[in-house]
Amino acid sequence: MKNTNEKKFFERLEEVFIGAPVEGASGYINLMRIKSHYFKSVMEPHLRQETESVLNSFPDFREELFDKLYTFFRRYFTEGGSIGFVFTPYHQSIYEQVYTNEHDVVLFWKTARLYYVKTDHLFQSMTVEVDGFRFHFDASQLEHKRANEKRELFYTFREHRPEHDVIIFTVHYPEKGRQTRIDTIRLAIRDGLGLNRYTAAVPSAETLQKAFRLFERQSKLDYFLCKDARGFLREQFDLWMWQYLLGRPGEAPPVGWTETRLKQLQALKHIAYRVIDFIAAFEDELVNIWNKPKFVLNSHYVMTLDRIARQPGGMEILQQILSHPGMPGQLQEWRDLGMVDDRFQPGHIWQENLIDGRHLHPRYQYLPVDTRYFPDLELHVVALFENLDEALDGWLIRSENYQALHTLLPKWQGKLKAIYIDPPYNTGVDEFLYVDSFKHSSWLTMMENRLAVAKSLLAGDGIIFISIGDLNPQEGESYRLQMLASSIFPKRFGNLIWRKRGGIGSFSERDMTENHEYVLVQGNEEAFLYHNILSEQKLDEFSNVDGRGAYRWMGLLGPSQQTKEKRPNLNYELLVHPETLQLVGFRYAVHGSEVYDLRTRTEDENLAETVIRIAPPGKATWLISREQMWKHAQSGLIQFRRTSKGTYEPQIKNYLHDAEGNPKGNLLKSLLADNGVPVGTNADASRELSALFPETDVQRIKPKPVSLVRLLLQVASASGDTVMDFFAGSGTTAHACLNLCREDGRKRKYILVEMGEYFYTLLIPRIKKVIFSDKWKDGRAQTDGKGISHFVKYYELEQFEDTLSRARYEDSSLFTPPAGADPCQYVFLRDPKMLDALEISPELDEVQLNLGKLYRNIDLPETLSNLTGKRVRRIQPGLQPSAIPASVQFEDGQQLDLEHLDWRQIKRLIWW
Template identity: 35%
Template sequence: MASQEQKFLSALKSIFVGAKIEGQSGYVNLMHIKGKYFESIFPILLQDINVKLAGYPDFREEMFEKLYFFFSRYFNQTGSIYFNYTPLYQNIYDKVYDPNRDVILFWKTHMLYYVKSEAIYKSMKVELEGINFFFDASQIENKKNNERRDLIYEFSKVAVIDQKAAIILSVNYSQRGRVTKVDDILKALKKEDFRNVTEEILEQSFLIFKKQSEVDFFINKNAKEFLREQFDLYLYQYMFKEINQFDEKRIKQLQSIKEIAYNIISFISQFEDELVKIWNKPKFPLNSNYVITLDRLPKELVDKLIKHSGIKEQIAEWKELGLIKDSFKPKEIIADQNTLDEKSFLKKKFKFLPVDTKYFKDLELEILSLFDNLDDSLDGTLIHSENYQALNTLKRKYRSTVKTIYIDPPFNLDSSDQFLYRTNYKDANWATLLENRISIAKDFLSEDGSIFVRCDYNGNYLIRFLFDTILGKENFRNEIVLRRAEETKGDLNKQFRDMKSMTVNYDNVYWYSKNGSTRFTKIVKPTTDKQKAAHWHSFWKSFDRKNMRYEILGVNLEKGQWMWESDRGLAAVKNYKDYLEESQHTNETLEEYWLRKDCKLEFVTKEGEGISSIKYWIPPREFVLADTNWLDIKGYANTTDFKTENSELLLQRIFSNINQDGDLVFDFFMGSATTQAVAQKLGRKWLGIEMGEHFFTVVLPRMKKVVAGVQSGISKETDYKGGGFFKYYSLEQYEDTLQKVSYKEDELLIFNENKTAYEQYIFMRDDKLTDKAIKINGKDTTVRVTLNKLYPNIDVAETLSLKTGKKIKRITAEEVEFNDGSKESLTNPNYHLLKEFIWWQ
């Protein structure tokens, strides 16, 4: 039987390195790095343990038993450090009690960065009805982020495994809509004489393979502080139970176990802290392109585009978007004299065709040179990225610039099967995901900015607690009730005799401001047919302000109040008397008189007796003051076939009331890009982040159609015709960095002899990304940046803009100029500006 020491040391390596997985990913590289690190520092740790226990040999087994008991409860399968069946699991209220706050939200992953949840797929054998399958997961490219991706299976070969013929199926994640071609697999199997394999058997084998354990990937924000705090609590509880067994020897033994535990914690924390640095390092913008409509370009450039080799691919895209007919020829873009559009050289129906510079990279700089202030000339920017990393990278450039944030985060549901993105989060994971992101996003808001977040009953109780904590209770404005859709004609409840619960047909939109003292213009919504017509209404109100009581038309008040103060009310009485006199000669209706007087007059009269006899006139109107009941509009739409596409009417109501032309709006759970589409149509600037593959299949096509002037949503109502200029790019991701990062594999961990391995930053000697990004001249030690070896298509200008927080004014082949007049080289960028992208400490 293994000793407690062997058990602990084995477990320590297991929980530190994490579960072994197959495939190709940054996580696999991470496990390799962790393993090397463990092997290097483990002997140092053992030596220190032996020194500490030299005087207490009989305490050795007991100490290792207690260390195992403590540490094994703070790790999951990925090596993430957090509450995981902890010794104090039932006593956790001791930790979260706060005398300054009567209610506090606690969840077990609150001290973490949530990276993703993913099944760790391992190659496995499956036997069904006498048929042997072997699923090969060795080449699976694991997910970069928390995007929802389906598995696809392909027939590889037939091979003998355990003396039996087996069907080898390779497994990978789907990309750009790829699916498993079951028919192709069945055809290949028939050729291999596996004629008894049916589609049903094949699908069943897929389900068996897919049911592998899913694990959560976290990074502890401060592993050392967290684990030391937890160990102190554990040791205190243990000491309390043994209060009558203390002597000097026992106290020294407990002191030794604390010192050893602290060293182990420091040992573990070194690597966890390194992961925090990688997670939080700014990420490189990659594969940047611009989309600009033809009306923004001069004729000389349009002529070049028409003659360019990339025009074929561009035309193919226009056809796919439904913007042109199959018979379209490039020369049709240029107008003849009879079809000129207000002296334009473009045919009217083609003036808003969107040009994507990915087809014309050699002309991109010429297009960008048309603008004196490039960033200010853009209508918006789309970013393909996991949103925490994007927020963390964008925070300098967009700090305090956003007027309105609208987000519709993935609801906390049981399943993701119906959606293009992940929704089946655990409560703690979902809370951590939002807390991580909102904590950064709040700093994007201007002082008079607001954030709106949509949620349903699955998570609204968490939203209130989280946002009250992060933004402050004083900044809560309203909880708006929103209708999901029309009456659910296909409601399942109609099909059965009884029901479990009623159908839910509403969501909540929570409105918070950045600053509690900010005042907003009155929020209005369209009138109903009944509200549109002019009518008289009671001038008496049940509020009880004494200064609003006065005699009017012979009526005095003892309780309640009038609608307006006395000067305004009495003036309205006179206005109505004047109308009565004039109308005897003009025969005008009150509404005609009001229109002739520039719609500025107010009227009060008396009809009957008592306080209710005093009436004021409500003129014809298109809008009324809104309250929190927004059940008059649908919350969802279906113009893109995206499952949870937000209604453009919803975003129009928010933006029309909360921000103005040119204000910046932001959605970092972009989904189908409704926020960006509405912003474009209303003349707002916009910014959007989305990590899913539907960025390319839904978001980009939609925004290209929007600037092309395709009429949908609120286009007709807002008289939006088209035209626009925007940028899109991808960001380097955490997984990308893990795949490329370089750590030395030698034995020299300690470089500072005055500090132990637990006290110093032991990764100071490591290259990280510098070996791929810079070259040092051996003669004069000058540094030259060579970013193309790191990633082939880094947008250096945008990288420098994100680093400095400065907007781009102009870009040339050699340099970028910022809005403050400063310039930076693009051919040999300043290493010091790029340092935090490629090396951290």
């Protein structure tokens, strides 16, 4: 049969390149259309032309050529069209690469050279029969997941078709936590059948649940992008070719290569490289979209009343807010969040007296105002702040976390002091808010992608903490994560052990029950942990107080390993006045000669004979040098205490805080329970969240206790530092940061990234509640709670799926490659991508920017700040009431006119 292998090759290439068919509406579906168009219009025609040109010299080589191409390329594509190690038996030499003598062990996994995008089902419309009923599920309008959040399908009864006796459902992913209600569906089916009561014609709840489960059993895939498709596939082809020429391991190499045969193999390599070039051109385009900076969308601010009132002109703005049409919505939110009762009215925020006049009521000064209720005032509120980014205490970002980390990199590179994350552990348990049943290689890739960017965000002395369970040690990820983290971060501190529960473990094997988890501690080259843990025992030691603060008297003997032989400079006698007990000099030896150093002039002629001499006992030395001892004595920090034996010993004032106000506490102990400070368990975490949201299913959220994260932030951050959590969940890290700032009076900033829809239903409400009060019960703020002055911004980011949905790819003449040029270098220069945002006026010879054609509610100041890495200083509203700012000024003084923005300022966002 002529061209059998050629036909098979091109059919298979199309199949693996485009991936398995899937129904629905999403950026991924648009990608399938783009891929199909690219294959049919660009890739296949050029490859056929080039293979014909090569085969003119070797017509008998045609079948073998396509057979070899088919054999090689089928091994490197997943069912979803992703590139990587897929079908890789031993003889294909999947190996660990040892690059340097310094790194003689390198962690290798099959998806290490990929970007993890998401895990999703390949849903297709289908008909199933259950218990005598026929059900058809229409997935044609299913809008697929934008990222890797956990989402349940939502089923809607559409109609009953009697001619086919089939019940039809529409399937989609819901918003705002909506769930399928079986009783509602049964009622809709009953009404659709025209019945007044339930009969056997209406399927039971059990039957419907069986049908839904059957539909949901469709294939699930991990989606990846290859970081360097050209390099990866060429490397693998060269290995394959090498094995083909020399034989597989253990086999004798073939002999008798002729000149013609070698030329045929050269032709094979040439065509394989051309196939790789076309594949790589498309994959590189997707990688560019994946790593494209993202637009900031739907941004708003939350600030406490006192923060507004403190700004020049703030009192007038507060009056406008209180009389604004959006105020009833804000008032209802305060009531719903349990901050005020039904009797509360806006005027209650004020208090008046003869001395201070009108001012904010102390109980209500920390009520959080959300600017989404006041869209026409939002920019005027923000304009109150002279240095906006400096004034902000936090950023809450709804986004898939890799997209967020990569977008934030220019602005925050090297500026984060601490990162805490609690990623999905890959337990396979379905109750998590994230997908939690990866293949090991997929999980490692997901983590590697994000940790690699996190390293760049950390300061040179920055720390990262990673919570990780050890569930089912042979299948869990803790030991793999340790190798991965150590390959990324140059400094490893070790593992902290957190006791997560006191009773039976949450996971039991035959021989062991688990009641602990680990916190991996890694950092950059200069990373360090503060010695500032203050246990109750430690605090009791500092029982004295003077004008500088709490202190204790501490002995001055050096550590046991610091002997007289090793440190002779710390071996000397203290000379103390017998009456005043003040230090007057020293006695010591220099090269065998005695030095009597009496530094105090006095009328007591017998002082040299009556002076008290105090020497360090035995082999011990003093802790500090003579000059330091004299300096501290002159400052009043040294005293001499008479012991029970009638001798004297020196003591020094040891203050609880250093000159900068940092507490001088204990080192962090790896067993967190041994640090003498509260570190809660899973049960405590559930109680904390239940106190804030009594109606929430906290078991599904699985939060960490605030006290655990607070302790980690305490030893890793100080005043002025910024911390991050990019698996933010319910917002425990921000809660811990707020509590720590409330306790020590320091100002720390935080960045939280979360992709789930509970970003709005749980995370932001939690931050608002914790701002207002630190004490809650049954969802209500307690009267003895303490609030905190606060200012936080929240927004969404454009996602990979959003870009795929809006990007246009077509074989246009926008950019025409030069005659004879390689089409792989120019093919995507001929497509408009997202240039719909540009309005070109030939008459005026200008290009105008209209970003409204892409997205509504773009926050241009924040978008440009992330893009350029410049912090926002001031946002200026326009003359007309509008949610669109007139200009933005950055910290370096640059000011941009946003109403007439040059399109080149945002070129990387719309054309890559």
